[in-house]
Amino acid sequence: MPTSTPCSRWPRRASSAVRGIASGCSRRFASTRSRNWMPRTRPTRFAVATTEYFLALGETANLSAESDGPERPEVVRPEQDEFRAAIDWALDHDPELAFRLVIALEQFWVMNDAFEGVRWLRAVLENGSRVPQVLRARALRTHGESAWISGDFEGGTLLMEEALTEFRQLGEEQGVAVVLHRLAVSAIVGKDLARARQLLDECLALCESSPRSKLVADAIGKLGWVEREEGNPERALELFEESTARCEEVGFTWMQANTVLDVADVADELGRTGLARERAGEAVRLCREIGDRQGTVYALALLARLASAAGRAERAGRLWGAIEAEEALGPVGHWERQREEIASSVVLPSPEFESGRSTGLSLSLDDAVEYALGDE
Template sequence: MLIESAVARELGLRDSTSRDVLSRVLTRLEGAHLLLLLDNAEHLPQTAAFVCALLEGAQGVRVLVTSRVPLRLSREREFVLGALPVPRRDSPLREVQASASVQLFQQRARAVQRDFELRPDNAQAVAEICVRLDGLPLAIELAAARIRVLPPVTLLSHLHPALELLTGGPSDRPERQRSLRATLAWSEQLLTPEQRQLLWTLGVFVGGASLADFSAVAGLPEPLALDQLDLLARHSLIRMQPAPDGEERFDLLALIREFALERLVQEGKDHGVRQRHAHHFLEVALRADAELWGARQREALASLEREHSNLRAALGWALQHDPPLALDLVAALGNFWSVHGHFTEGRHWLERALGGEGSAASRVRALSAAGEIARMQGDHGQAERLLSASLTLAREQGDTSGMAAALNLLGVLAHNAARPDEARVLLSEALPLWEAGRRDLGRTSPLFNLGRLSLYWGEAHDAVEPLSRALDFWRGVGNTHGVAYALYSLGRALMELGDTARARQLLRESLDLRRAIGDERGIIASQTALGLNAVTSGEFEAAQPLLSEALTRSVRLGHRRNIAECLEDYAAYAARVGSAAQAVRWCAAAQHLRGMIGAPAAPLDERQVDATLRHARMSLSAAAYDRERRAGTLLGLDAAVQEAQALRAISTTGEPPGNAAFRLSPRELQMLHFLAQGRSNREIAQTLGLSEKTVARHVENVFGKLDVHSRASAVAIAIREGLA
């Protein structure tokens, strides 16, 4: 029936099928003031022409049209009716109950189960159902009707996929409203064949797509792709959302995406579209990885994070259908996973891809990436196997860059495993290979790592020159990650040298840079160093939140060496705020964890722990001290972490025990201890393997911080504070 005839009939006009029906409708409405409702107008032919004639011929009439597609008239004003609001995940019961989508679910559930109530034990499941169904009213109604046989928790588990379950609507409704699949199929029939193909293609994207991404996978010029996306948006089948960079992204609701993928398979076109999708996102990953250590580092990392879901989809397909492509992908993504803290997921993809075929070049890079992530998770044995395999293959292929990267990472691993001599040999072999190409190897460079080796296993002043050179190099190439790492290490060196104020500036700058690029592992390191700096300066209120957040991040990442370091730093804090027993326990727990993962403390860390334990001994008897050491060894990692996170400063007004020695670095406390024993500078230098000049500088720093001018005065403070 034509729309004019339908309106004529509703107005009570006889012979509503005659040829002059439009003029009769206009005559009837002349001078009238009314609102005409045209519902579901998208399937009625000539709706736009009729409404246009009506508005011109009957000035007092207003028309309200519900439709999936705008009429595209000049006088049209669109009011988009989106899905119902859904509750945030893990919302409290009150917020869940107030959600419109949950209220609709409850209303429809009561229609089939009169006593259905939203309770604390089912509210989260109902909320998650509404989220899973994108707040679509029909989907929620169909799902709620299943409450008759499936309680919310069970119903939720059956919604992956969802279309098979969302059926059985009321028999007095049109067929297209009795199942969600039928509704979507009806909407699909309103599209041209070309538009249907594009809808199906959009289904392969997870988390949306930019115009450039969609254009590449669909094989269309961007202007034409934009026109087609606009048409799909007019049919209310896609949604557009601005990305953080301001670029528009096009996405499907989860249920529409499920339907689109289902239709893509039915039409036998899924392999080709997914193949184009995977190849396109390999190009995306390669472009971003090439920029990862340069001036566009922040943008490159952000783009990979934004496309992470698409990259996962590409990897999942490639592992099944194109293993060499999968290996290329993981090789390109290794640095991203490492910097942004996707350790467990990254290792999972890398291990699967390394089990398949692929190019030698990609295998070298993937082995290095897998080894680096294994090292950061404390799996040193597996890290050494993977990095050694990468080095062997790189040598076979004559891959100089791959050799330099593997040697560099093996040097870092030896450093972490308390094998400094081996680390120096490996890094020294890597250094000329790196200098020949002068290109970034990723997170670190041999020059930088040789500086760190001096910092942790030698003397801080010997570390300053190579670390400064590394900082200059990274600033020159625009590598924000490298700049932040060098600033952090220089900050640690200055702390060791007693310049806590300048150290704090460098550490704060490193933290700001690391937060800007999302370097999770780096954020932890900068936070713990800043927390320790605050402890050393007696600023306990500032120290606690830094240490707490760093420990929380370390646990989330599963970075066990970081957890041990955080416990040691927390112990330093505890010893100085009156929690000596906890300090001893956490040092013992950290030492036990280090032993389990094969990452003994370097001298830099040992000096800090020794200083912490000396402070703790002031408040504990010998028996209590030994008891807490044994308890810490048996404490268990989870219990130690929970204890540390529960600690708060006991007092921010009084002077904690041993205040005079608070501002001394671990090395300076060591010097004070030797002075109290009556040792000369030469004897101290011989004991520690340092130059007399270095010892004299440390002793001078001790005098300055204690505000004394003689050894006798310094020793008096040492005796008073229990350090003699």
């Protein structure tokens, strides 16, 4: 935990009244962890103020679909235990506040631990019968995204469809646009490319009347997926590059890492191996920078595939062994659904590969990243 306590780093968005209530908590808060600071019997001014503080802090990280500023997951990561305690307390005492907290961390669940995100979203939705409809819609969307990333694509799609119904009932165009984009992803995975393009076009049309720079950047990348599936890799590459540039411009680092990985993948398909290696390395760096475990695994796997294709069996084996070591720590997510297909283009029946694999099994994910970026 940082040496400065949360109470000494109040975001400007927090009200002066809340700051005043909690300003005396500095030393006491610094010496407590997780739920110790939350009374379980009744809401106190301190508990309410502290929970509201973490909501304000979470909102400054710009991790929800409603936020426009650059993502700042580093604001949340050092305070994870406190955010968990705040959500847990709010579930018992202020369900609406619990909804706002888990929605504010929408992208954090995806980067950090989608399985945890699913658990929290399920809990708030089970306790949120009286919250405003817009919060329920956003929570359904957030739950759907975490479900997808954790590997439950079918369940995530059902949640997204339910969220779309709620947003349409509200006449909430921004919410509709976000979910249309996410359902387009589902259509692409299901090979319904005509529907995917239709949903993306509708999403972008809504963005014209209500600009959402992050969403537009992301939607352009998904159009790249459609073009690639339709057999137009050159056009897909152009769209991936445009999406990458737009994501970088607006600070959408998680999606930037994903589109950089798309560039690397399609560049390899087009025989541009130099570009593929360069962008795959960039994706590894970006994913690790934001703490995206699953993204890091995918990026390392692409580098391993490139190494296998280039005849660098020992390097491919070492990277693959590091991935296997990470898998042993617990489920990764959607990765498990694609693992065998990816392995078929990486694993080589050679002593060099097995030697590298044995070495890789002793590497941490950080060690693997250092190796991947330093041994080209």
